Amino acid sequence: MTVRPEKPQDIAAIYAVNAAAFPTEAEAELVDALRDQGALAVSLVAEHEGQIVGHIAFSxxxxEGADSHLKAIGLAPVAVLPDIQRQGFGGQLVLAGIDACRKLGYDLVFLLGHTEYYPRFGFVPAVPLGYQSVYTEGEGDHPYFMVLPLHEETKMQGGFVRYHPAFDDL
Ligand SMILES: CC(C)(COP(=O)(O)OP(=O)(O)OC[C@H]1O[C@@H](n2cnc3c(N)ncnc32)[C@H](O)[C@@H]1OP(=O)(O)O)[C@@H](O)C(=O)NCCC(=O)NCCS
Structure with a gap:
């Protein structure tokens, strides 16, 4: 299995992986919208035996607020073909994606995701650290809204983060 950046000829297979992994095609459409709008900053595929079996996107x-000087990027979506989930492909995509974001000079990665899955990569709940988003309105800790600092020296002071407008249609 290899993880590598997407190529133009992968676009249909990336759509198919996202459409298969999620209940609707909304995430597949989101990836296309991000690409069309020049907002697919990191897009990696997992290739296994000549087939695209997984995909991860960052935009x-x-x-706004205290950390407005920091570069933030959102992880979404990540998908692996249903038949071959739980074999480590997703984890390798997440790790390679984090590495790519760090190399591009981003400071913080945010995501909305399973609270039992992402802490293994170092993600921690973002609300207790002072971060908010349109997804955290209302009472509660919103533990599924998580953040990962990409550099040891990154000082996190909080702020309001927004995903790319393409997410509004999700
Ligand atoms: C999430 C996803 C990308 C993980 O890919 P994967 O190749 O199965 O991941 P890995 O093999 O590296 O890790 C497996 C771990 O993922 C976690 N996991 C996978 N799906 C999960 C789910 N629906 N709920 C909670 N945890 C889940 C489990 O902790 C599992 O560990 P375990 O096998 O020890 O229980 C994949 O399951 C998927 O495509 N799911 C559907 C789409 C989705 O929900 N994407 C994430 C939201 S953007």
């Missing part, structure tokens, strides 16, 4: 976020 730049805006940050």
């Amino acid at each position: 730049p976020m805006t940050m």
